[in-house]
Amino acid sequence: MRQIDRTAPLLSVENVSKRFGGTQASSLLSLDLYPGEVLALAGDNGAGKSTLIKMISGVHQPDSGEIRYKGETISHRSPHQVRDLGIETIYQDLALADNLDVGINIFLGRERMKRVFGIPVLDRKYMREESVNALKHLGIELNDLAMPVRYLSGGQRQAIAISRAVYWKAKVLIMDEPTAALGVPEQREVKDLIKRLQGEGVAIIFISHNLNDIFEVSDRIFVLERGRKAGERLIGDTTEDEVVAMMMGRVLDD
Numbered sequence: 001m002r003q004i005d006r007t008a009p010l011l012s013v014e015n016v017s018k019r020f021g022g023t024q025a026s027s028l029l030s031l032d033l034y035p036g037e038v039l040a041l042a043g044d045n046g047a048g049k050s051t052l053i054k055m056i057s058g059v060h061q062p063d064s065g066e067i068r069y070k071g072e073t074i075s076h077r078s079p080h081q082v083r084d085l086g087i088e089t090i091y092q093d094l095a096l097a098d099n100l101d102v103g104i105n106i107f108l109g110r111e112r113m114k115r116v117f118g119i120p121v122l123d124r125k126y127m128r129e130e131s132v133n134a135l136k137h138l139g140i141e142l143n144d145l146a147m148p149v150r151y152l153s154g155g156q157r158q159a160i161a162i163s164r165a166v167y168w169k170a171k172v173l174i175m176d177e178p179t180a181a182l183g184v185p186e187q188r189e190v191k192d193l194i195k196r197l198q199g200e201g202v203a204i205i206f207i208s209h210n211l212n213d214i215f216e217v218s219d220r221i222f223v224l225e226r227g228r229k230a231g232e233r234l235i236g237d238t239t240e241d242e243v244v245a246m247m248m249g250r251v252l253d254d
């Protein structure tokens with residue numbers, strides 16, 4: 001097993017709660033994430049996985065508790081501000097612009113402009129060249145970067161979303177079910193990408209229903225059950241059976 005330096009967490013969630021109407025989606029949740037660590041978030045449908053990552057990414061504000069990044073509170077920042085700090089989130093729908101090419105997608109919302117006769121226009125050439133480098137850096141091969149991304153496979157689209165996060169120097173990458181919609185070879189590619197990012201010191205939170213994926217790529221697993229923490233284990237200290245029991249609320253933990 002890889003050694004992770006657990007002296008100072010990069011990200012800390014402390015006693016965070018969130019209620020939607022009558023639903024307690026998060027109940028006093030605390031977790032730490034360390035540099036270069038892959039933390040899996042598991043739990044049945046409705047357990048509160050997405051709510052937790054949306055509080056980290058600034059989409060939802062916690063009702064109480066605090067979220068800290070590099071020791072500073074980020075509990076009340078907008079998604080844009082959180083992203084600028086180096087915490088990138090890739091949601092299930094990926095938020096790619098289907099009709100635009102790979103280059104523009106890597107720069108989406110942060111487009112590079114140039115001036116032609118004093119008029120600002122998109123610098124497509126720069127963005128495409130930078131994208132080629134970004135993809136190459138992660139060992140991703142795409143033949144035609146000028147193609148609208150809607151023609152790409154699910155795995156290629158996932159790779160672009162990950163490249164975008166890496167290009168913008170994410171220190172924390174959060175992925176909601178990154179392999180759910182993919183075929184087996186593409187799942188493999190995404191898992192290989194996760195391992196490569198981890199090797200570069202990026203900390204990753206990765207939501208999955210797939211216990212094989214979790215046991216393959218994670219260092220630690222955090223299990224949610226109806227908004228509560230059902231348990232947390234180093235991956236080497238648990239089994240699939242135990243994780244399933246935790247997901248069903250059958251293991252009482254701290």
Ligand SMILES: Nc1ncnc2c1ncn2[C@@H]1O[C@H](COP(=O)(O)OP(=O)(O)O)[C@@H](O)[C@H]1O
Pocket residue numbers: 020021023024025043044045046047048049050051052
């Ligand atoms: N925006 C929202 N408004 C109302 N209820 C929500 C909202 N988001 C999530 N919930 C509820 O909170 C609970 C946890 O949801 P969620 O975090 O999406 O779970 P998971 O991602 O583990 O499937 C569910 O009961 C869900 O219906």
Ligand SMILES: [Mg+2]
Pocket residue numbers: 049050051
């Ligand atoms: Mg979800």
